[in-house]
Amino acid sequence: MHDGSSPTVPAWQRAAYVTRPQELLAQLQLDPALPGLELARCRDFPLRVPQGFVARMRKGDPQDPLFLQVWPGAAESVERPGFAPDAVGDLAALRPGGVVHKYQGRVLLLATGACAVHCRYCFRRHFPYAEALAARNHWQEALAQIAADPSVSEVILSGGDPLSLSDERLAGLTRGLAGLPQVRRLRLHTRTAVVLPERVDAGFLAWLAGVRLPVTVVLHVNHPNELDGAAAGAIARLRGAGATLLAQSVLLKGVNDTTDVLEALSERLFACGVLPYYLHLLDRVRGAGHFEVSQSAAIQLMQDLSSRLPGYLVPRLAREVPGAPGKQLLSW
Ligand SMILES: *Cc1c(COP(=O)(O)O)cnc(C)c1O
Ligand code: SF4
Numbered sequence: 001m002h003d004g005s006s007p008t009v010p011a012w013q014r015a016a017y018v019t020r021p022q023e024l025l026a027q028l029q030l031d032p033a034l035p036g037l038e039l040a041r042c043r044d045f046p047l048r049v050p051q052g053f054v055a056r057m058r059k060g061d062p063q064d065p066l067f068l069q070v071w072p073g074a075a076e077s078v079e080r081p082g083f084a085p086d087a088v089g090d091l092a093a094l095r096p097g098g099v100v101h102k103y104q105g106r107v108l109l110l111a112t113g114a115c116a117v118h119c120r121y122c123f124r125r126h127f128p129y130a131e132a133l134a135a136r137n138h139w140q141e142a143l144a145q146i147a148a149d150p151s152v153s154e155v156i157l158s159g160g161d162p163l164s165l166s167d168e169r170l171a172g173l174t175r176g177l178a179g180l181p182q183v184r185r186l187r188l189h190t191r192t193a194v195v196l197p198e199r200v201d202a203g204f205l206a207w208l209a210g211v212r213l214p215v216t217v218v219l220h221v222n223h224p225n226e227l228d229g230a231a232a233g234a235i236a237r238l239r240g241a242g243a244t245l246l247a248q249s250v251l252l253k254g255v256n257d258t259t260d261v262l263e264a265l266s267e268r269l270f271a272c273g274v275l276p277y278y279l280h281l282l283d284r285v286r287g288a289g290h291f292e293v294s295q296s297a298a299i300q301l302m303q304d305l306s307s308r309l310p311g312y313l314v315p316r317l318a319r320e321v322p323g324a325p326g327k328q329l330l331s332w
Pocket of ligand 1: 326
């Protein structure tokens, strides 16, 4: 990640990660012989979790909702019909330069393939980033494409996670974007701000405050336990820099598929100054079938949730339909 141009390496680039499954189990005082802890056969999407996120997991609990999101267990090796490598049709929508143009008026820029955490249910876990983002000048190409399209009013930096990029690279990218008259909004989709809050440091905040476009940050958060004091601090800093803050979550079996957890998540987000935006049904990506919650169960949860919360704390239930021009919103 270190691009060599900065005189000192920022602290977040020196953050510790757990990447060895046995080490994660040892830290959590989990016996590897416990049922459910056998490892998946396939290792092409290895364990990766920031040390600070491990600290938010309960010790001795193999059902901890944060642990379940990162553990590469044997359930991933079970082949299930309908679960495919490219679940949402991104490959069909991908243009040279890492631009995904699926949504009218908005383009998604795959700024990087890197993430601070590897989420087991990730719909991009099989995405060929290396090929899509191979060209060194892919940003120039992306910028040229966006410049040539007057319909693009919003650019969404996604990935991977755009906060994996150095401040200098973010600045280079947004300088080009801010010069395009049709681009009126910038959005960042990030999980890093939650799992590695030290990424939201003075350098990043200086970049954010200097972007000449209104910035919306959509945080990926699935469970209230993810929002400890450090994460809340990062969120407060983002708010202080003037960003509009929203949250998106993925509905995950065993993690957040109860009304109590979803209610607590909305309440915790609000307490941190974030409004819930989307609750996504799982994308049917190979290796993630054990997280699936049925559409009818999801709708029941939403009915219960909306009876308990004001409307602005109830996220929109959405699902991705491959090939469709946007996501599908489900009503309940
Ligand atoms: C839905 C979605 C978008 C577009 O978001 P809107 O808020 O509907 O404009 C972009 N990227 C991803 C990954 C999405 O799921
Ligand atoms: S942070 Fe987002 S893109 Fe990265 S692995 Fe998790 S879900 Fe996927």
